[in-house]
Amino acid sequence: MNRSNSGANLPALRSHNAALVLDLLRTAGDDGISRLELAERTGLTPQAVSKITARLRAEGTATEAGRRASTGGKPRTVLKLVPSAGHAIGLHLDRDELTAVLVDLAGTLVGVRTVPLDLGADHDTVVGAAAEQARSLIGGRPILGVGVASPGPLDHRTGVLHRVTGFPRWNGFPLRDALAARLGLPVVLDKDTNAAALGLALRGPADSFAYLHLGTGLGAGLVLDGTLLRGSRTGAGEFGHQTILLGGPACGCGARGCIEALCLMSVARGDIAAAARFLGVGAANLVGLLDIDRVLLGGRTVMGAQDGFVRGVKAVLEERARRGGDARAIPVSVAPGGPHAVAEGAARLILGPVFGHGAGR
């Protein structure tokens, strides 16, 4: 059941269990999963699973697809998700570019459109462009909703942008509601780093990780136990302005010794190893504080020197593990996913709740 302060009734119970089963079907992917395995994994009785899957099959969300080998009796019937039963739109509003994707229930990319965008243009132009790209991808399909990833800061719960760095015009603009009104669809807004992290979270099992994004700035998306951490004001993940060198070089934010400043200065000097070490120190702080399972790196700067960054961050974390007497250090790797990763993650803002991955906070 999802964490909440609200009471639960029978419809809530039903949709909770349905979402749980759907999530297992989604995770199973092309392998499929049998009714009995669903029963084991959910703790429900086989009969309850039969009823739930019958409903899902009736509405077209799931289907029978072959059977397993027998183990001495009737072989198990394999159930699979029907990815085409639902679609979601993901929009990535970047400073100079707009990426729109259409994905199916399984999260598979069905369509992409990328167009130049001037985030400095007026509200109507930008919202209009976003709506147009979304509509051109939909093509008459029933759509669950539209997820929008934008540079922060913003408020996820109200869907209002704050003072987006470099684009003061957007301060206070209710982007979510404006777009929802244009499209007549549910819209969810979140930070770009959060969308990226959510996309990564829904790829695997529910664990804890940090996604560190080094591009023109440095931000983080935090996933704890499979749930995106947004913080009280959608401000969580301000990783770039963590102080790691008191009295260090000045940062654009007005403070001194921020990771972002140290990293970017090293990158500007061409010293990837130094940048990676600074990033590693921040990652080590974060790993200690949150006790996460892994660290993922991404962003244009990282992608330009993947090995150097992974090696450098890994070295710092291994040093930390040795000091602590831990057998294994936290693994570091480059975040999977191509150039549309953020837009695909934005679509997961819509897909997540379908599979019981609640809104978080």
Place this chain on the structure above:
Amino acid sequence: MNRSNSGANLPALRSHNAALVLDLLRTAGDDGISRLELAERTGLTPQAVSKITARLRAEGTATEAGRRASTGGKPRTVLKLVPSAGHAIGLHLDRDELTAVLVDLAGTLVGVRTVPLDLGADHDTVVGAAAEQARSLIGGRPILGVGVASPGPLDHRTGVLHRVTGFPRWNGFPLRDALAARLGLPVVLDKDTNAAALGLALRGPADSFAYLHLGTGLGAGLVLDGTLLRGSRTGAGEFGHQTILLGGPACGCGARGCIEALCLMSVARGDIAAAARFLGVGAANLVGLLDIDRVLLGGRTVMGAQDGFVRGVKAVLEERARRGGDARAIPVSVAPGGPHAVAEGAARLILGPVFGHGAGR
């Protein structure tokens, strides 16, 4: 409903709603709460609340206690928790002292015992002493369980201690099961900082905060949206060894520039202001990363110079807020609760689940 990967059936639904109502009764305290207000707050229908409260009254957990003023019709009947309907034991195993408390359902202290303890003694002696103190407080009352707070690191899920700093003998000892076997009661084990934070979390509404504990070491308990963050290996909250001054003075952990080292050195010099500033820098990093609502300070060192620490930490956070253009800085205060705060928090490890504050992870 609590977050979980397991299916929910009718008994689960029932206990979820019952816990929700109980939690509202607990929060209401002596003021009590009416059935209609319970219905509004839970989203359940008034009739459902009537049924649930009838069950709670039948089992003795809740009771009617007076009525509100009329607003033109039948006055609302006030319901209250019956604190004496259940009790829990909290044990605080410190390096040189054992504190045991008995609290009722409302978390009110009913009994305390403090005895000297040598954590360096053998397993049987320590477990025996803990069991004896617990038993002496119970006095025949029905007890929900025993919560144990111990210095870390340890594994909350298995109830096994790891290499407790300075006491290698405990490495790998299954303290939870050993104590449960002695007492014949459910036992939950957690870190002392986590117990303290949980105690603080259950005092007010579900928000997000960090409890920073500065004593012989420096640790943190993190509560996000009312839920204790334990991390994947009960290791979350390692705050003392966050690097904030690269290449700084050496720390006992083997690294350099850890907050703990900087703080303790300043304290040793008698420079509370400097120590507070270091603590503040760590707090600012944490506030940015997790976007929490408030910061609470505690521990013997802080208690010895409360004003100095609060002022120092507050100053750094205010500076941070000014840089970010935020109207208000995150408030800082000294954690409430007397000398038994950790033991009382340990008891909340048992009481929490009764009120739907799940085990977290």
Place this chain on the structure above:
DNA sequence: CCCACTTAAGCAACGCTGTTGCCAAAGTGC
């Protein structure tokens, strides 16, 4: 003082949930 009105809370019937007991279907292997 009475009566209309308002508000609170319970009773009874109900729809829907997952569960239980039972049985048919569909395999394996001696």
Place this chain on the structure above:
DNA sequence: GCACTTTGGCAACAGCGTTGCTTAAGTGGG
């Protein structure tokens, strides 16, 4: 070919919150 194992559906059921209605217990105007 028959005994056995395993899967999965059917039907009856207990229990959840909901709905429609009734009763209880106040206020306040005439």
